[in-house]
Amino acid sequence: MGKVYVFDHPLIQHKLTFIRDKSTGTKEFRELVDEISTLMAFEITRDLPLMEIEVETPVQVAKSNVLAGKKLGVVPILRAGIGMVDGILKLIPAAKVGHIGLYRDPETLQPVEYYLKLPSDVEERDFIVVDPMLATGGSAVEAVNSLKKRGATKIRFMCIIAAPEGVEALQQAHPDVDIYIAALDEKLNEKGYIIPGLGDAGDRLFGTK
Numbered sequence: 001m002g003k004v005y006v007f008d009h010p011l012i013q014h015k016l017t018f019i020r021d022k023s024t025g026t027k028e029f030r031e032l033v034d035e036i037s038t039l040m041a042f043e044i045t046r047d048l049p050l051m052e053i054e055v056e057t058p059v060q061v062a063k064s065n066v067l068a069g070k071k072l073g074v075v076p077i078l079r080a081g082i083g084m085v086d087g088i089l090k091l092i093p094a095a096k097v098g099h100i101g102l103y104r105d106p107e108t109l110q111p112v113e114y115y116l117k118l119p120s121d122v123e124e125r126d127f128i129v130v131d132p133m134l135a136t137g138g139s140a141v142e143a144v145n146s147l148k149k150r151g152a153t154k155i156r157f158m159c160i161i162a163a164p165e166g167v168e169a170l171q172q173a174h175p176d177v178d179i180y181i182a183a184l185d186e187k188l189n190e191k192g193y194i195i196p197g198l199g200d201a202g203d204r205l206f207g208t209k
């Protein structure tokens with residue numbers, strides 16, 4: 001079963017409060033999502049492998065660590081996942097970025113794929129699929145299906161707010177995928193929105209409605 005990690009760092013929790021707040025406008029919402037994504041990227045990269053090299057300090061040669069050059073891929077689920085990409089790339093600028101376009105049919109809540117573009121060396125990369133919201137889990141499950149179909153084998157899922165229903169659905173469908181979240185909320189309402197959540201992440205990020 002995929003593990004669930006809740007990043008309850010005080011800075012993440014603080015910023016999360018303000019993206020929940022309905023009076024937070026688009027500009028500030030976007031900035032906060034960007035900052036939370038950077039902080040989450042810091043946590044999720046804790047286990048990146050290192051290798052030792054020699055570096056010449058002004059005093060003498062020292063042995064010191066650098067990243068071992070792991071190939072990473074970040075895949076935002078469009079639209080709202082886009083809001084998390086720059087914040088992640090601030091810390092791991094060499095990561096390649098794929099895109100998967102999915103929207104939830106408002107009637108059935110089923111995900112519909114409308115776009116897919118991934119790095120060419122899919123088999124060699126460790127992927128982080130990102131989306132601010134994990135609600136029913138339909139979009140996340142479908143995004144991981146799509147990546148696996150193209151040859152990806154190492155996939156993690158990172159979101160800001162998750163509902164227990166979505167976590168369970170993703171764990172059931174993809175027990176090999178670990179899930180990283182900033183907050184595990186209470187439940188879904190009858191329209192598939194996360195309670196208390198933050199409303200529609202895509203609309204709040206891009207100012208649409």
Ligand code: PRP
Pocket residue numbers: 077078079080081102103104105109111131132133134135136137138139140166192200201202203
């Ligand atoms: C939202 C959100 C997730 C999805 C989560 O996207 O960004 O992708 O819903 O819901 P689920 O877990 O029930 O699938 P939406 O479909 O509203 O599309 P958008 O990002 O284009 O607004």
Ligand code: URA
Pocket residue numbers: 133135192193194195197198199200201202
């Ligand atoms: N998608 C959102 O943007 N918000 C929710 O609460 C659920 C799905």
